[in-house]
Amino acid sequence: MTRKSLTDILHDGDRDSLSRAWSNTEAAEDFAPLPAGEYVARIVSAELFTAKTQGTPGYKLCFRVLEGDHAGRQFWHDVWLTPAAMPMAKRDLGKLGITSLDQLEIPLPPGIRCRVKLALRRDDDESEHNRVKRFEVVGIDEPETDPFAPADAPSPPAHLPQAGEGSKSPEPLAADESAGGSNDDS
Secondary structure, eight states, X not given: OOOOOHHHHSOTTHHHHHHXXXXXXXXXXOOOOOOSEEEEEEEEEEEEXXXXXXXXXXXXXXXXXXXXXXXXXXXXXXXXXXXXTHHHHHHHHHHTTOOSGGGGGSOOOTTEEEEEEEEEEEXXXXXXXXXEEEXXXXXXXXXXXXXXXXXXXXXXXXXXXOXXXXXXXXXXXXXXXXXXXXXXXX
């Protein structure tokens, strides 16, 4: 197999443009964990997964910081689905209106805004990572307008508080409810 050159993969004239960008760009720094503290963040995805190490089942929440110096940064919260972790799993999932295992297969509605207490943990190998200590749902943000969406798009489900309503307990998500929309935050 012949190794491709840069010229092989670029379109006509793109090499000069790419070369200028290379010369004028500073390398990005590696992301360090976020500082410990309280953040306002939106859940941008939620999915079932299996841990690579021991095959433990879990539900991974991905949060994106909405405000402050770290706006746009993401962090994750693993909810473990084991008998030993079930009390914490039911606590955290209940905040999202999830009251049965079947609901874990239904997409969360978009725009869930949370207040999250984030800690900084250090492992035995001295590596640092973030850990969600607690979170509370504070509302649902209006979805961003999709210029390609049909004019009669359904409104978001009402099982969670709307933005500005405070942190009341959400209604359970119906197991047969489609929860409308995807988890993508485009």
